[in-house]
Amino acid sequence: MGRLLIRRILLGIVVTWVVSMMIFAATELLPGDVCHAVLGQGATEKSLESCRERLQLNQPMHTRYLQWLGRLATGELGTSLANDLQISDQIGARAWNTVRLAALTALIAVPLAVLLGLIAAIRADSSVDRGISIGTLCFISVPEFFTGVLLVYILAVQLRWMPAVANYRDLTRGDFLEVIEALALPIATLTFAVLAHMTRMTRTAVLNVMSSPYIEQAILKGASRSRVIIRHALPNAVAPIVNVIALNLAYLVSGVVVVEAIFRIPGLGTLMVESVIYRDIPTVQAIGMLFCVTYVGFNLIADVMAIIANPRLRHPR
Amino acid sequence: MSAVIDIQDLWVEARSSGGSFQPIVEGVSVSVYPGEVVALIGESGSGKTTTALSAMAYSKPGCRIVGGSITLNGRDLLKLDQEERRQLRGREAAYVAQSAAAAFNPAIRIGDQVIESTAIHQLMPRDDALREAVKLYQRLDLPDPERLSNRYPHQVSGGQLQRLMAAMAMSSSPALLILDEPTTALDVTTQISVLSAFKDLIRGQNTAAIYVTHDLAVVAQIADRIVVMQNGKVMEAGATEQIISRPENAYTQTLMAAVRPPPKSMSVEGEGSDQTDDEMIVSVDSITAGYGRTETKIVLQDVSVAVPKGKVVGVIGESGCGKSTLARVIAGLLPQRSGEIYHHGQELPNVARRRTRSVLKNIQIVFQMPDVAINPRHRVREILGRPLDLFIGLSASARESRIDELLELVELPTSYKTRLPGELSGGEKQRINLARALAAEPEVILCDEVTSALDTVVGKAIIDLLKKLQANLGVAYLFISHDLSTVASFADHVVVLYAGRVVEQGPLASVLAPPFHPYTRLLLSSVPELRTDWLDGVVASKAHLDHLGQAVDSSKVGCPFFSRCAVAVNDVCNRQDVPLRKMDQGHTVACHLELDALRG
Amino acid sequence: MSAASQAPSETDLKTRFTPSLIIGLVIVGFWLLVALFGPALAPHLESDIVTDMSYAPAGEVGLLGSDYLGRDVFSRLLYGARMTMGLALLVTLLSFSLGVILGFIAAISGRWIDGLMSRINDALMAFPSIILALIVMSALGTSLMIMIVTVAIIDSTRVFRLSRALAMDISVMDFVDVARSRGESLWWITVREILPNTLAPLAAEFGIRFTFAILFISALSFLGLGVQPPAADWGVMVKENLQGLLFGSAAALMPAAAVASLTVGVNLIVDWFLRRMGGDVSQELMN
Numbered sequence A: 001m002g003r004l005l006i007r008r009i010l011l012g013i014v015v016t017w018v019v020s021m022m023i024f025a026a027t028e029l030l031p032g033d034v035c036h037a038v039l040g041q042g043a044t045e046k047s048l049e050s051c052r053e054r055l056q057l058n059q060p061m062h063t064r065y066l067q068w069l070g071r072l073a074t075g076e077l078g079t080s081l082a083n084d085l086q087i088s089d090q091i092g093a094r095a096w097n098t099v100r101l102a103a104l105t106a107l108i109a110v111p112l113a114v115l116l117g118l119i120a121a122i123r124a125d126s127s128v129d130r131g132i133s134i135g136t137l138c139f140i141s142v143p144e145f146f147t148g149v150l151l152v153y154i155l156a157v158q159l160r161w162m163p164a165v166a167n168y169r170d171l172t173r174g175d176f177l178e179v180i181e182a183l184a185l186p187i188a189t190l191t192f193a194v195l196a197h198m199t200r201m202t203r204t205a206v207l208n209v210m211s212s213p214y215i216e217q218a219i220l221k222g223a224s225r226s227r228v229i230i231r232h233a234l235p236n237a238v239a240p241i242v243n244v245i246a247l248n249l250a251y252l253v254s255g256v257v258v259v260e261a262i263f264r265i266p267g268l269g270t271l272m273v274e275s276v277i278y279r280d281i282p283t284v285q286a287i288g289m290l291f292c293v294t295y296v297g298f299n300l301i302a303d304v305m306a307i308i309a310n311p312r313l314r315h316p317r
Numbered sequence B: 001m002s003a004v005i006d007i008q009d010l011w012v013e014a015r016s017s018g019g020s021f022q023p024i025v026e027g028v029s030v031s032v033y034p035g036e037v038v039a040l041i042g043e044s045g046s047g048k049t050t051t052a053l054s055a056m057a058y059s060k061p062g063c064r065i066v067g068g069s070i071t072l073n074g075r076d077l078l079k080l081d082q083e084e085r086r087q088l089r090g091r092e093a094a095y096v097a098q099s100a101a102a103a104f105n106p107a108i109r110i111g112d113q114v115i116e117s118t119a120i121h122q123l124m125p126r127d128d129a130l131r132e133a134v135k136l137y138q139r140l141d142l143p144d145p146e147r148l149s150n151r152y153p154h155q156v157s158g159g160q161l162q163r164l165m166a167a168m169a170m171s172s173s174p175a176l177l178i179l180d181e182p183t184t185a186l187d188v189t190t191q192i193s194v195l196s197a198f199k200d201l202i203r204g205q206n207t208a209a210i211y212v213t214h215d216l217a218v219v220a221q222i223a224d225r226i227v228v229m230q231n232g233k234v235m236e237a238g239a240t241e242q243i244i245s246r247p248e249n250a251y252t253q254t255l256m257a258a259v260r261p262p263p264k265s266m267s268v269e270g271e272g273s274d275q276t277d278d279e280m281i282v283s284v285d286s287i288t289a290g291y292g293r294t295e296t297k298i299v300l301q302d303v304s305v306a307v308p309k310g311k312v313v314g315v316i317g318e319s320g321c322g323k324s325t326l327a328r329v330i331a332g333l334l335p336q337r338s339g340e341i342y343h344h345g346q347e348l349p350n351v352a353r354r355r356t357r358s359v360l361k362n363i364q365i366v367f368q369m370p371d372v373a374i375n376p377r378h379r380v381r382e383i384l385g386r387p388l389d390l391f392i393g394l395s396a397s398a399r400e401s402r403i404d405e406l407l408e409l410v411e412l413p414t415s416y417k418t419r420l421p422g423e424l425s426g427g428e429k430q431r432i433n434l435a436r437a438l439a440a441e442p443e444v445i446l447c448d449e450v451t452s453a454l455d456t457v458v459g460k461a462i463i464d465l466l467k468k469l470q471a472n473l474g475v476a477y478l479f480i481s482h483d484l485s486t487v488a489s490f491a492d493h494v495v496v497l498y499a500g501r502v503v504e505q506g507p508l509a510s511v512l513a514p515p516f517h518p519y520t521r522l523l524l525s526s527v528p529e530l531r532t533d534w535l536d537g538v539v540a541s542k543a544h545l546d547h548l549g550q551a552v553d554s555s556k557v558g559c560p561f562f563s564r565c566a567v568a569v570n571d572v573c574n575r576q577d578v579p580l581r582k583m584d585q586g587h588t589v590a591c592h593l594e595l596d597a598l599r600g
Numbered sequence C: 001m002s003a004a005s006q007a008p009s010e011t012d013l014k015t016r017f018t019p020s021l022i023i024g025l026v027i028v029g030f031w032l033l034v035a036l037f038g039p040a041l042a043p044h045l046e047s048d049i050v051t052d053m054s055y056a057p058a059g060e061v062g063l064l065g066s067d068y069l070g071r072d073v074f075s076r077l078l079y080g081a082r083m084t085m086g087l088a089l090l091v092t093l094l095s096f097s098l099g100v101i102l103g104f105i106a107a108i109s110g111r112w113i114d115g116l117m118s119r120i121n122d123a124l125m126a127f128p129s130i131i132l133a134l135i136v137m138s139a140l141g142t143s144l145m146i147m148i149v150t151v152a153i154i155d156s157t158r159v160f161r162l163s164r165a166l167a168m169d170i171s172v173m174d175f176v177d178v179a180r181s182r183g184e185s186l187w188w189i190t191v192r193e194i195l196p197n198t199l200a201p202l203a204a205e206f207g208i209r210f211t212f213a214i215l216f217i218s219a220l221s222f223l224g225l226g227v228q229p230p231a232a233d234w235g236v237m238v239k240e241n242l243q244g245l246l247f248g249s250a251a252a253l254m255p256a257a258a259v260a261s262l263t264v265g266v267n268l269i270v271d272w273f274l275r276r277m278g279g280d281v282s283q284e285l286m287n
């Protein structure tokens, strides 16, 4: 198993490396160079020159790539093309908002999804199961902005239970209740987005296990329902469920971008979108790298958990 | 004495794909007395397992018991509630499933699973139960009984798991044991030891048992009474001797007729075909082949086989020994690592696409699983028409009438032309398979286990058809099978494969007569016979119980059969290359022992 | 089982047309009609300013009120249907042909080509799709063309993976081996033996990819990176009118609900289709 794990982790590192090369190479796709594209047709020779200077475009590509990697590693990301602020400062200021949103969502969505998935699996083909199935299908289908807008419309506009737009900038100092109140709708929106998938996949994972012959064997030994589920099904379902969870946490990365935009939360997602609009390529690359590393990391965790939880691999012959 | 289990007029329904319920067991009655074994036999889908499971008031998901009474130890199970039924399961009745590999939970240690019934029903303390389990392991001839409990299921072999299932079922000393095809998934040689282990246990504990199987020869060894089922109904029930020797019901009679007599070591009679005289259609010479990209897995080693014109060459060996691989190499589907393939003495490219059209036409292949061997999206006309277009080239009307002819040849109505494979039964699909091969008018057909996915009766019909075609068309077969009786019933020449090597080959009569290769001898003595005392006789000779389920390593030096061989010579057999001993008529045996020693 | 028993019984028909399928068909059919004929029936042009009142409530101005510029929300919704669905269809067709063709090529070609194509695909799939789109668009700009191609390529990685897996699964089936042993060409094997057996799952995948394209495009438009105003696109409409929520206007809700209903509708059909395929598989196993 050790060798398998090491192989998997090495693979994760290779993937991260390839991803970094691709992110870096994105700027090289341009017909001219970055400065030309960013500053547009009206750019003076002088401003172009200083831009190139700043991005060190006169150096060969591989040197720039290595320098870029070095800067990523040290956090010295240079200044933004849009507003001359330090990129690392901007990211630092906003990262907390994003991480908090994602973490709180995970805290709510994961247990809820596993619970719903278990209920659906245990009561498979009942009306509860069918309800969960239709409900989750709907939530998988609808865009985040629909859930968000609908929640705002109902809870904030019609019922006036909470603020539609909170002042997120002050939240870093706000007390816990205030944070919760301000973040309730974004968290709810994001939760709906990941909940559905996780619930469905948990249900499938458990049902797969429940239909195996060893479960039937346990029933025929006279095991009670709870014993069948806890002793026989769960140990075998843990791996797929953990796998499902990690995969969906990876999905949070995408969801966060849209949800931040709906609620105008000054997080990394909004920063990235703004930077794309201003074509602030260094910032996009830095945040993109951050998101991708998180994503690859969660996928790696999913794989590793699946390996660890497999008894065949844990106790080799 | 009252019956342990008494099932009367049982009706069970199953939900069909449309959602409505259809009866799958219709008015079946079975009862079993203490110490008695009652066998339920019938084809797949006849309701055997459903009936057996009802003895524990259990029905598979999607099924429901709708009528009758089930009395276990004097209590009517259908009147009990869920909790009371649960209390009975595992304590008064225990179940041994068809596939032990699937019925053991991969995440739990073997010992805990074996004694789980005793824990659930609080029959004895855990330590006592584990100690009892070790005794059971010993009685079942399981290796390393002291430490077996601590292992995980994937750490022991299939045959051992199947015996562990028996230990699991017996740990709570139930009054009723239900065995569902417990040896079907095993090789013949393993089957015997498992079978005799079950028999001992049942006798020793005076347990009542229901034994589900489709194999009559197995039934004869273990059952006191037989219940024959078809389509959810009982066809005939009676004592084993009576059913075997004087079946009354027409269906039972067909079933009996389909059982092939076991190959007897014949006295060499008649001429036997001397291979060297005939013209060889295909032959392979010292073929080595395997799978895998980087780490090569060698499956066939130094295999030489030849198929003479119009003759049947049988290839026999246990699962995984490389039989299918051999067929795939000859057909040009798997390039060999070394060695040559010849067609009428001419060397062939190792990939089908590079062979000439006439070679492709002359060597056809028919696969094991009828369900996946024909494209489910092609109609029968298309399936049979393609080889005609490719190899024969006919006008539209001639093509049509040739398709009719082919269907008639395999005894199917010509109206089947427009059907999709989904609209055919397994046996019918296999006939289409055969017809497709025949369409090319080949000289030889490679038949890979063409009957093993079929019920006995259907399988026999296919074999009869093959014989007829051979007689009428003069086509030759390379007939691959794991079933010695089938091979013996119509091969001219037999090749015995073990771990990817030919251990013995020669004319049928010489292979079935001494001198034997030790593996051939084991195979021969493992084929169950339709005699009720056969098993006891074989077990008395003891040759079987040793070294069961050892992993076969085909890449080792020395004799591959060493770890299971009863007459092996240590330090010789496992160290030195095995000499090939040649006799007349192309009969060869690969063994260190002298021919005289092998004769005994 | 005999062929005669294959005629559909009454209960079979009932399971064939489940309520959720009918709902899905009605929704999708409705939006298709709207996309085809909506603009012709719309009371105003998409860019017409019909009132100087922004966020006029429904009923007061037009059927669904006005948006932040005083344009008719109802008309823009009708125009948006064509825009959003048209774009999504274009993207899906692109991604689908790309993914299926490359996936099949990978599946039937040798180790080397397959390995190379699969690794490239894996690398693209190592990005969260929206992040990849953002990175590409930051470099190449946010024109509609670039968005379509970017989304199509990103989406095609999923199609590639599925069609490659499907083709691989089928290419190891015995009937393909039979064809090989007959000396059939790769082309024949792919087109006649493999392709017909992948059609059903690919059809389901097309539906899934279509909803994905709708969601992806409208999310990008919503972020201000896809379709640009004043063109009417559902995602754009949500973005433009988000502020209106504070004034109690439902102008943002309408297009969001339109996207939601369409994707739910398509997914209901796909779900039914997949279930039926599952049913067919088990039916085949029973025979």
Ligand SMILES: Nc1ncnc2c1ncn2[C@@H]1O[C@H](COP(=O)(O)OP(=O)(O)OP(=O)(O)O)[C@@H](O)[C@H]1O
Pocket: B291, B292, B297, B299, B317, B318, B319, B320, B321, B322, B323, B324, B325, B326, B449, B482
């Ligand atoms: N495609 C493959 N890749 C890797 N190994 C394979 C492959 N096909 C077969 N093998 C292995 O090669 C060995 C021989 O397989 P083969 O199918 O020839 O056996 P067989 O004698 O036909 O068995 P059976 O009676 O079960 O059909 C087995 O150990 C099997 O696991």
Ligand code: SF4
Pocket: B517, B518, B519, B559, B560, B561, B562, B563, B565, B566, B567, B568, B569, B573, B578, B590, B591, B592, B593
């Ligand atoms: S060579 Fe030795 S081990 Fe092999 S079969 Fe002969 S006697 Fe047995």
Ligand SMILES: [Mg+2]
Pocket: B323, B324, B325, B368, B448, B449
């Ligand atoms: Mg085989």
